Amino acid sequence: MIEMNVIENVIPCTDVVKLTPRIGAEIRNIKLSADLPEQTIAAINELLLEYKVIFFRDQGHLNDTEQERFSIRFGNASPYPEGTRPIFEIDSVGDLPTDIWHIDWSCMDAYPKISVLRGVVIPSIGGDTVWSNTAAAYRDLPPTLQRLADELWAVHSYPGSSNKIYTEDFTRPRIETEHPVVRVHPETGERTLVLGSYVAGFLGIPRYDSHKLCELFDSHIAAPENTVRWKWKQGDVAIWDNRATMHRATKDYGDQRRIVGRATIQGEVPVSVDGRQSIARFKFMEPRPG
Ligand SMILES: [Fe+2]
Numbered sequence: 001m002i003e004m005n006v007i008e009n010v011i012p013c014t015d016v017v018k019l020t021p022r023i024g025a026e027i028r029n030i031k032l033s034a035d036l037p038e039q040t041i042a043a044i045n046e047l048l049l050e051y052k053v054i055f056f057r058d059q060g061h062l063n064d065t066e067q068e069r070f071s072i073r074f075g076n077a078s079p080y081p082e083g084t085r086p087i088f089e090i091d092s093v094g095d096l097p098t099d100i101w102h103i104d105w106s107c108m109d110a111y112p113k114i115s116v117l118r119g120v121v122i123p124s125i126g127g128d129t130v131w132s133n134t135a136a137a138y139r140d141l142p143p144t145l146q147r148l149a150d151e152l153w154a155v156h157s158y159p160g161s162s163n164k165i166y167t168e169d170f171t172r173p174r175i176e177t178e179h180p181v182v183r184v185h186p187e188t189g190e191r192t193l194v195l196g197s198y199v200a201g202f203l204g205i206p207r208y209d210s211h212k213l214c215e216l217f218d219s220h221i222a223a224p225e226n227t228v229r230w231k232w233k234q235g236d237v238a239i240w241d242n243r244a245t246m247h248r249a250t251k252d253y254g255d256q257r258r259i260v261g262r263a264t265i266q267g268e269v270p271v272s273v274d275g276r277q278s279i280a281r282f283k284f285m286e287p288r289p290g
Contacts (some may be wrong), residue, residue, distance in 0.1 A: 006076035007043040016047065019112065022244070023133040024049040024228030027035055032059050033236060034069035041073045044239070048114070049188050053131045053228060053240040053247075056212040060235030062118060064261060067237075070118040078112040078264040088175040089120075092258040094125075098249040101132070102196035105177040105263055112242045113267030117260050119236040126253030129238065130229045135190040136226065138182060149193065150273045152181040152205075155281070156198040158209050176281040178203060180272030181217070185243055192244045193217060194270060221246055230252045232260075243267060243286035 007014045008025065015028040029049065030040075047054050062070065068077070070088040077086060090098060105111045117129075142147060157176045179194045181202070195217055201210040220226070230238060240247065242264070270278045 056237040073264040078266040088260040099106035099251040100197040114265040116263045120231040121259040123253035123256035131247040133190040153203040157200040174282045184269035223236045
């Protein structure tokens with residue numbers, strides 16, 4: 001389905017192909033670059049807010065430097081715990097597992113608002129990424145569970161103390177933040193769920209009950225009607241609103257190599273439905289006391 005769209009007013013012949021009713025659109029006939037006019041960048045941001053994740057094929061002209069230059073048109077580059085590399089390379093050889101639902105760096109207080117991911121080495125088959133619209137997942141909850149979510153706060157931790165992907169490692173810098181489970185999106189005003197693999201537990205809820213509650217919300221996040229799945233080709237670029245989505249990779253490509261490069265743009269400290277801000281317990285690169 002091709003729709004009339006904001007970007008057509010800026011760049012003629014650019015098409016927006018909606019991929020599912022609730023999330024995702026492919027934007028065709030546009031060459032991404034740092035030199036795009038301001039109104040084009042603003043139009044791309046509008047599309048991002050509407051579709052949550054947008055895809056661009058055939059951007060093989062971008063290298064790490066050009067990807068970074070384009071990405072910072074949307075804001076300041078986000079700091080990385082690993083160092084100051086502009087592009088964070090996610091390599092199937094030896095990297096952290098990414099095949100669990102997560103929000104990029106949600107252990108930080110002002111976690112990234114936008115991620116820009118480029119397919120560098122893509123397996124011939126497999127390695128898709130799936131995104132979920134966390135505003136839709138929230139809207140799908142029955143009102144009683146929405147009210148429960150509105151009140152809940154979760155601890156997001158790296159390295160995690162959770163039963164999920166990370167193991168405790170006291171030699172590494174610790175980053176930990178208390179986030180509301182529901183944040184109000186600073187640009188759209190939508191309520192979105194803030195959960196995923198960095199969650200160590202809910203404040204005031206014992207571990208066992210926290211785990212069950214996570215499963216409950218996860219089932220709405222993973223519901224097929226809230227998700228879109230992208231089959232990568234080399235040179236593809238995906239841009240997502242990290243405040244309104246969660247995502248996961250798919251590890252189904254055996255020992256084929258897969259490398260994607262990601263730039264992230266610094267976000268705002270989340271605000272709960274009752275106007276309270278997330279609280280950083282341990283910040284970027286601060287050593288853990290004790
Ligand atoms: Fe990610």
